[in-house]
Amino acid sequence: MIIATERSKRPQDYHGEQRPAAKELFCPFCEGHENKTPPEVLAIRRNGSGPDSPGWSLRVVPNKFPALRHDGDLDMQADGLFESMSGVGHHEVIIESPDHSASLAELSESQVEKTIWAYRERILALRQDERVQYILIFKNHGVAAGASLEHTHSQLVALPIVPIRVQREIDLSRGYFGLRERCVFCDVLEKERSAGQRIVAESDRFVVLSPYAARFPFETWILPKAHVSQFELTPPEEHAELAAVLKKLLAAFNLCLTEPAYNFLLHTAPVADRCEQAFHWHFEVIPRLTRVAGFEWGSGFYINPTTPEMAAESLRVAIETGKERPAEAE
Amino acid sequence: MIIATERSKRPQDYHGEQRPAAKELFCPFCEGHENKTPPEVLAIRRNGSGPDSPGWSLRVVPNKFPALRHDGDLDMQADGLFESMSGVGHHEVIIESPDHSASLAELSESQVEKTIWAYRERILALRQDERVQYILIFKNHGVAAGASLEHTHSQLVALPIVPIRVQREIDLSRGYFGLRERCVFCDVLEKERSAGQRIVAESDRFVVLSPYAARFPFETWILPKAHVSQFELTPPEEHAELAAVLKKLLAAFNLCLTEPAYNFLLHTAPVADRCEQAFHWHFEVIPRLTRVAGFEWGSGFYINPTTPEMAAESLRVAIETGKERPAEAE
Numbered sequence: 001m002i003i004a005t006e007r008s009k010r011p012q013d014y015h016g017e018q019r020p021a022a023k024e025l026f027c028p029f030c031e032g033h034e035n036k037t038p039p040e041v042l043a044i045r046r047n048g049s050g051p052d053s054p055g056w057s058l059r060v061v062p063n064k065f066p067a068l069r070h071d072g073d074l075d076m077q078a079d080g081l082f083e084s085m086s087g088v089g090h091h092e093v094i095i096e097s098p099d100h101s102a103s104l105a106e107l108s109e110s111q112v113e114k115t116i117w118a119y120r121e122r123i124l125a126l127r128q129d130e131r132v133q134y135i136l137i138f139k140n141h142g143v144a145a146g147a148s149l150e151h152t153h154s155q156l157v158a159l160p161i162v163p164i165r166v167q168r169e170i171d172l173s174r175g176y177f178g179l180r181e182r183c184v185f186c187d188v189l190e191k192e193r194s195a196g197q198r199i200v201a202e203s204d205r206f207v208v209l210s211p212y213a214a215r216f217p218f219e220t221w222i223l224p225k226a227h228v229s230q231f232e233l234t235p236p237e238e239h240a241e242l243a244a245v246l247k248k249l250l251a252a253f254n255l256c257l258t259e260p261a262y263n264f265l266l267h268t269a270p271v272a273d274r275c276e277q278a279f280h281w282h283f284e285v286i287p288r289l290t291r292v293a294g295f296e297w298g299s300g301f302y303i304n305p306t307t308p309e310m311a312a313e314s315l316r317v318a319i320e321t322g323k324e325r326p327a328e329a330e
Numbered sequence: 331m332i333i334a335t336e337r338s339k340r341p342q343d344y345h346g347e348q349r350p351a352a353k354e355l356f357c358p359f360c361e362g363h364e365n366k367t368p369p370e371v372l373a374i375r376r377n378g379s380g381p382d383s384p385g386w387s388l389r390v391v392p393n394k395f396p397a398l399r400h401d402g403d404l405d406m407q408a409d410g411l412f413e414s415m416s417g418v419g420h421h422e423v424i425i426e427s428p429d430h431s432a433s434l435a436e437l438s439e440s441q442v443e444k445t446i447w448a449y450r451e452r453i454l455a456l457r458q459d460e461r462v463q464y465i466l467i468f469k470n471h472g473v474a475a476g477a478s479l480e481h482t483h484s485q486l487v488a489l490p491i492v493p494i495r496v497q498r499e500i501d502l503s504r505g506y507f508g509l510r511e512r513c514v515f516c517d518v519l520e521k522e523r524s525a526g527q528r529i530v531a532e533s534d535r536f537v538v539l540s541p542y543a544a545r546f547p548f549e550t551w552i553l554p555k556a557h558v559s560q561f562e563l564t565p566p567e568e569h570a571e572l573a574a575v576l577k578k579l580l581a582a583f584n585l586c587l588t589e590p591a592y593n594f595l596l597h598t599a600p601v602a603d604r605c606e607q608a609f610h611w612h613f614e615v616i617p618r619l620t621r622v623a624g625f626e627w628g629s630g631f632y633i634n635p636t637t638p639e640m641a642a643e644s645l646r647v648a649i650e651t652g653k654e655r656p657a658e659a660e
Contacts, residue, residue, distance in 0.1 A: 138624025164629070164630040
């Protein structure tokens, strides 16, 4: 748990989560407002425009309200039962486009490709910081998915420890590898591609699928066919193809599900422990259609009212025809 | 993950989670509508009124749309990489009052006591089913917390396996006990009561506190002072006192936080593995003030913008004065 005092809230600051985000009168991510963010750490610019000025097609900036500080050393404290560590790390925002109103699904493939390129560039830069053990990349799209600003953006958090959930996934993958000497994700890919019923789309190098034990309706994974544990080892030449399948998937969500809020997460091996044989990087994309409530919270089980086969079929039809699956076919 | 086909949803059934629950025109939990639920399995009735008729002050009924079936045997299936088990178990609803509009915080202490009594009665009854390994009791209050009906109710799910999250908490408690030969919850209670700053309220037998590493703002636990691993071993003579502290806490939430949605969860030892020395039952109560988004999902870390000390102080003031903490005292 992270106590983020820079985001400190007193009781009267909570108004319940029902209230939708107000349409922003002023957006700090729009072109021309570059001085409203901390100075950029990466940008794609045309015509030699200078840093923190207009003329960009993508910008990466430190988060103005970071969950973690980027200066200072690791500072472990133990007080009997309780342990704490200072929240050192990096928290950055990838502004995916200067266009305020377009969502990632609506950007051009080449613009989505730039976003993927930026993820890799920032990972390569931040892994040089020796305090960084893990780099988490995610996107919250829509109020229901936790987005606080409407303007399309992703986030990167570089952490001084490997998060517990990541470690657990790696431990499970290692356990499988220990038994079979094969990567569990490679085995899943092989099995799913031969069965076909949970496959959403396939390109030369990537597979989009509804996982067998999908926890959420329309939960979808994107995996490279080649075994690679760290995302940054997938070369930029493959980014255009990855951008195309990601854009296709997000567009299919919009067709099947009336523009749902969603989260996506990059699952990749840690900076130091590369876990080369056992892990396989992938994106997990989750539309926010059901609420996590007491049952899920208490058990860690998820009740999914839509089978992954049904979700995959709907998404396949949407991708192939550019249309929602006709209701009479049910 | 549970695929619940009795709750099956096609893509067009999702309308996004933003839409608030429609005010029900007809409530199946109201007095006089007893034939709209499956037959009751427990009720508190006056004047010898018959089952499934008016005249009750509390009813327990099977969930009409259960996450699990209660007939059938355990049926494990393995298909290469993938394993599945049929969803056998019980899913019940505790209707806490015939009053449609009162929340649990607004019910009388004696009515809250009846609810706690019903939890224990149903645990004692369902643990007789030899397929049942764990009984999970929880409450979703408010749309943001996942409640689908407004009429105040809790839920009980009896499961054929010990859920992963419960097992993990028990493993951690056992690990601590193995090192120190003491219950970790007893040690936390002792430490917190001597420090005082995270204590919200205390009665003869119960302590209400904001945990040291609170994941959510205003996350609060209720623990018995006496070491008891299973909730059902706490005798009915103590229910009135537990009801009083629970009602106090929920009323304080309403004062501090303008009637927040919340979840509560009973953490108790499994049916067979009683974990008598290492575990200590408790309630976890979580107002839904922040959204779980990509960062939390990816890392298992939670960003909490309110310190537990600040939350405890606000709740203490609300309980002591019956008023919100004055803003000028900040």
